[in-house]
Amino acid sequence: MHIDLLRGTEVSLPQQISGTLAQRITSGLLSPGTRLPSVRTLAASLAVSQMTVSKAYAELEKRGHIVCSQGKGCFVAEEVKQPAEGMASWQDGYDDYLPRAQLWRNFDSLKVQYPFHLASIHHELLPLADIGRIMAKLVTEHPELMGTYGNFQGDLELREVMRAHLLDRGIPLHSSELMITSGTQQGIDLVARTFVGPGDTVYMESPSYTGAIDVFAGRGAEIIAVPTDSEGMRVDVLTRMCDRRKPKLIYTLPTFQNPSGVTLSMARRQRLLELARSYRCLIVEDDPFSDLYFRQAPPLPIKALDREGHVVYMKSFSKVIAPGCRIACVAASGDILSRLIAAKSASDLGSPLLTQRAVLPFIARRYDAYAAKLRISLRERMEKAAQLLKQYAPPGVEWAPPEGGLNLWLKLPAAINIRELHGLAEREGVSFLPGEVCQAGDQASPYIRLCYSQMPEAEMVQGLTQFLQLLARQLGSSNRTNDSAS
Amino acid sequence: MHIDLLRGTEVSLPQQISGTLAQRITSGLLSPGTRLPSVRTLAASLAVSQMTVSKAYAELEKRGHIVCSQGKGCFVAEEVKQPAEGMASWQDGYDDYLPRAQLWRNFDSLKVQYPFHLASIHHELLPLADIGRIMAKLVTEHPELMGTYGNFQGDLELREVMRAHLLDRGIPLHSSELMITSGTQQGIDLVARTFVGPGDTVYMESPSYTGAIDVFAGRGAEIIAVPTDSEGMRVDVLTRMCDRRKPKLIYTLPTFQNPSGVTLSMARRQRLLELARSYRCLIVEDDPFSDLYFRQAPPLPIKALDREGHVVYMKSFSKVIAPGCRIACVAASGDILSRLIAAKSASDLGSPLLTQRAVLPFIARRYDAYAAKLRISLRERMEKAAQLLKQYAPPGVEWAPPEGGLNLWLKLPAAINIRELHGLAEREGVSFLPGEVCQAGDQASPYIRLCYSQMPEAEMVQGLTQFLQLLARQLGSSNRTNDSAS
The missing domain is CATH 3.40.640.10 (Type I PLP-dependent aspartate aminotransferase-like (Major domain))
Structure with missing residues (x-):
């Protein structure tokens, strides 16, 4: 089950999860009797903690949307009780036209130490x-x-x-x-x-x-x-x-x-x-x-x-x-x-x-002279990032040095779960843009986008190194899992 | 026939008229053989010069959309000729989703000497x-x-x-x-x-x-x-x-x-x-x-x-x-x-x-102290405008002094053609907002909106006096027309 989470707002993750599920239940998208994923499964697929999902389920149960029983799991309630008076009750059923599939990219850059997800130029390079x-x-x-x-x-x-x-x-x-x-x-x-x-x-x-x-x-x-x-x-x-x-x-x-x-x-x-x-x-x-x-x-x-x-x-x-x-x-x-x-x-x-x-x-x-200088700075930064990729990127990561622009476009090995990687990287203060959100439909994508120009160079080096080491660990552990499974 | 004209762009009025008509013809809204209004009638209803309409018709004839003959008038061509290669040909048929009925309010305030149409506060009153x-x-x-x-x-x-x-x-x-x-x-x-x-x-x-x-x-x-x-x-x-x-x-x-x-x-x-x-x-x-x-x-x-x-x-x-x-x-x-x-x-x-x-x-x-002062300035200006209305507004104009805000809302006598008045006022450098554009549908409205706060006081006085005199003249002439007709 996929739920779009919007990070960086003051609406908590449990509220977002319970809100979305409540809406799917009241709209009939999830029909009565449907079994919800286990807390553990949903937490893993959304890259959030099990506590977050538990809180969301507890809230849904309180509102009468679902029924949970020890050992059996949680199910959409057969008869949705008249919801309690109050804000949540009517708002849950109020339809919207948000393009949900695109939402989760929009976490707040202010709260990320190494914001590689946003294609922009750091202010120290701007006039x-x-x-x-x-x-x-x-x-x-x-x-x-x-x-x-x-x-x-x-x-x-x-x-x-x-x-x-x-x-x-x-x-x-x-x-x-x-x-x-x-x-x-x-x-x-x-x-x-x-x-x-x-x-x-x-x-x-x-x-x-x-x-x-x-x-x-x-x-x-x-x-x-x-x-x-x-x-x-x-x-x-x-x-x-x-x-x-x-x-x-x-x-x-x-x-x-x-x-x-x-x-x-x-x-x-x-x-x-x-x-x-x-x-x-x-x-x-x-x-x-x-x-x-x-x-x-x-x-x-x-x-x-x-x-x-x-x-x-x-x-x-x-x-x-x-x-x-x-x-x-x-x-x-x-x-x-x-x-x-x-x-x-x-x-x-x-x-x-x-x-x-x-x-x-x-x-x-002044634009033309400035642009000429900026091209040199960006190229140096891109080359620095390219060097780190050569040094630290685990085998199986594919990419080509760009001829211009602000982004690196990396193809990750199939063994990497990008959604999981995104959650883990975020916990280390590193963000990236999953290729999935650059697709018009909901197709999976083995790509990620990293912008090399939106931090001072030392921070870019630190953040990218850290990210590539995380990637190597993840790939190593998924390879080990595959080895032991085979 | 109503055509929405957008004033204050660099696309000329004849081009706008011919463009809109061409679109209606190619879309089938105006069917082959339909007689177009005479140059004189259309010019009057759009409050533009006859030359403007003549130019638009000439262009339409050149492109093969209409056929004109001396004495008989202009008709939508029975068989629209294959339009000539070039920009206009394909663009005419390219559909859009513009809310056309609202367009003509958007003339450019920079080009109007007495811009009463825009509800705003003149910068001399702002902090x-x-x-x-x-x-x-x-x-x-x-x-x-x-x-x-x-x-x-x-x-x-x-x-x-x-x-x-x-x-x-x-x-x-x-x-x-x-x-x-x-x-x-x-x-x-x-x-x-x-x-x-x-x-x-x-x-x-x-x-x-x-x-x-x-x-x-x-x-x-x-x-x-x-x-x-x-x-x-x-x-x-x-x-x-x-x-x-x-x-x-x-x-x-x-x-x-x-x-x-x-x-x-x-x-x-x-x-x-x-x-x-x-x-x-x-x-x-x-x-x-x-x-x-x-x-x-x-x-x-x-x-x-x-x-x-x-x-x-x-x-x-x-x-x-x-x-x-x-x-x-x-x-x-x-x-x-x-x-x-x-x-x-x-x-x-x-x-x-x-x-x-x-x-x-x-x-x-500082906001609260500023707002207290601003209220006094706006009230003074409103009262000045109200005084001019009492002095110069012709009989039959209905309005009430507002209790707050920036606008006067005037009901004009039925004898006044507001669209025509709008064109005449514009030629004198005075703009106002016709009530018609404040209606969700396309209903006619006998109201107009004038903002009293977006010019220095002396200009407001000059512009409003001039407008009220124009209104009196229009009402006088329409009354005379009615008298002579009865």
Whole structure:
């Protein structure tokens, strides 16, 4: 039995378990008489203590949802008693639309000593002092910026800067074809709200970015995962898939893909665009990492090839310069753009003017030099992590050094129970992202994602070493178990 | 024929008109052979120039969507020609899920000289210099705040401050029962995503806040408008409605309601909560204005009476202290809260830490004194506006001076065509919110909303006088037309 636990909230794990089970019982998903897993089994499968599960079962019994008897186990009550008055009673039966399968990744990074799960850059590498100085000047000299709504589409001056920035990267557009959003996540959300609804088909790489999966799934879309290889998405396979089921939208991270790190080849970029033309559909090109290459610059963005407005291109500046400023640029054309602007205006009346103006001088004048330096720092850090992997990763762990981006994508031996490993690592203060949450469905995945850039180097080294030693122990013990069993 | 025009974007009005019509034609909504309105008629009904409509029709004819002939008019083409290759061709047929009926309110406030349409407080009345000083200190001394993700649920220290703030207002909660969101709009959106889906019934006052209507409609909810009188929502009528159709959620603005300004009486607050208990549903209590009373403090919030977690209470700080900081507090309990936190974490990983910390000292120490002063300034401004209304509003305009909040809610004589008035006012640089967009359906409304607090006083006086004179002229001319016709 799988229950999604949300760590890092103030709702205890026993409450979460009893709440979920109560809901499944009242909704009929668990029918009367069904035997629940033993405390021991459920505790192991959820990677929580037996005490946690015992507390949850006790609460369910108290509320009359289940009946437990010594030696026999716990069963869903035949007649659910009228629940006691109070909060829990009615809330349990109140339905929701949460994408539960994605929830458990969201534990709170503040409470983890070695947060490898979140793909971000540690603040010591970010130009926050520079941007802070600009912002301090702005709020002192122009405090009214905090009280003024900006333009729906984004500050015109910032869009001019973005235009020049994109032109340098092979995308020639007018500033009227750009929109500023509060991070790429908002951009994806606006596209989904505007163009994706129940039953629409969204294709994306397998694996892909969890935040995008959640958003499209939340709109009721049919998400179809497209296989990938070392050149990125298998556009040939996608073509055959589209023949069977017409695409409404194709979501892709073509450059240093999140989480796998692979880059879509130029030939496939062209074919993907051809495909969108022939199916008259949109491509969402999410591009957080193209400036973070280690050896050579990646191929031109798909948007650079687009003449008919098939591509909605999204470039995040949040991750690379200041996560707290939440600035991203969305490039689109024609009526698709005007509908996105309408959605933006209905959603928040435009992004805050202050943060737009605070990043503007930096992006205009210092970004390129900063990015060049950042690439070197990230590469050094990646190489340090790669060295630790060579040194400590137990045999059977497969991975390739990435060519850019922030993540390592590790394939673990089949003997490793990733859910169990996740619980054990967390107890040692180490977090990672299980590959399972990067899958649109509920498929198992032998992969995990580790971000090497979100801690100071010494901490990254300490945390990764500790994690790899844990992994080796786990693999050793599972091998011993298998040996003794055989 | 009604077409939603979005002003203040860089997509021209002719393009918007031709785009919408092309979509209706390709989707079959306008069938082949249908006669389009004359240029003159459509221009008048959309309050645009005849040139604008002519350009739109010319474009449609060029693309083969319509056929025009001198003297006969324009008709939807019998056989739509294969559209030319290019952007417009495929984009026209690409379906979307935009709530079109709400769009035309969203013209850009930056381009309007007298923006009466947006309910906000002008920055000269806001404590932006104070908050700017705090923020300048923060970004200088702790630039890492711009690079750190906060807690999903909101900064604990800020939640402690919010707890004390709510306790002073009769709501006794633990800080673990509060969540910080990026404005109330995000709070409404999180509730809608989490708990509202296709076919669910959402009740709300008629009229209500357009931003909430859009969000619930966007989730596919059945929105049912509940009549109101001088004591607010008719809870007796709502009770009968709920007997026929079970509520999933009741959205209410009980205090100085937006847009009508009425306040729900204490007796009805209690009955509304009873209703939610008996139907096991949620109440969303949206409370932007309760600190902005002119004579006496309003009744206790519904949340103050709630013992079983039926109320999700939302208090905005954005409007009252710093719109650009986007800080609101959401109070909820039990499993409802934990599901909202899960939705928040999936949506943005927590609100930016910097802005949370920037408003914290102000809310903790200066808010109450500031609010007391602000009430006086707003009351003075409201009274100034009321005086102008008495002086210049033509006979037949009905309104009552509000007891709090930011808006005037005017009922115009039936002879006034509000859509036409909107276009004329815009040409004079004056904007207002037509009551029609505060209705969940597409009903006409004789009301308009004017905000008296978002300009310096002299500009407000100038703009309002100018608008009232325009209104008098319009009423005079329509009366003359009627006289001469009779």
